[in-house]
Amino acid sequence: MIRQQWWMGLIYGFIYGFLLFIFAFFEAGGGHGSYAFFGVFSSPLALGGIPAAVLGVPFLWSAVGILLTRLHRPVVRNAFYCIIGLHYLGIPLILMFFEDGNLTELNKTLTKMPFLIFGIALYIAGQVRIWFCLAKSRTR
Secondary structure, eight states: OTTOOHHHHHHHHHHHHHHHHHHHHHHHGGGTSOOHHHHHHTTTGGGGOHHHHHHHHHHHHHHHHHHHTTTTSHHHHHHHHHHHHHHHHHHHHHHHHOTTOOHHHHHHHHHHOGGGHHHHHHHHHHHHHHHHHHHHHHTO
C-alpha cells in the first residue's frame, strides 16, 4: 500500500475496520456480551464511551489506511506514529477501565461463539500488515 492513491488506503482501511466491526458486533451479542472488542479495535476513540467505540472502528482504520499511502511525507509519518501510538497506549486503559469490557464477559462470549477468535486473528494480521507497510516505506 505504499505510495498509492489516498482513496485506495481509505477503501482498504474501511474494509479492515468494517470486518473488525462485524466481529465486535457479534462479540457484543446485542448488548448481552462484552464490548471489549469494540474497545480494543477502536482505541483510543473508545475512551469516549460506547457510542464512540462502536462508530469509531471503521473511521479509525480508514484514517490509518489513508496515512499509510502517504508515509513518504514526514508530517504524515509523524501523524501515523501518533495515531497508532495512542491506539496501542489506549488498549490497556480500555481493558482496565472500560465499563462493559470486563474479561469475564468476554470469556463467556468466546466460549459460546468460538468463531470470534478469528476477529482477534484478523486484528493481529492487520497490525502486522500495517507495520510491514511502514517498514517497506522506510526502505524506499
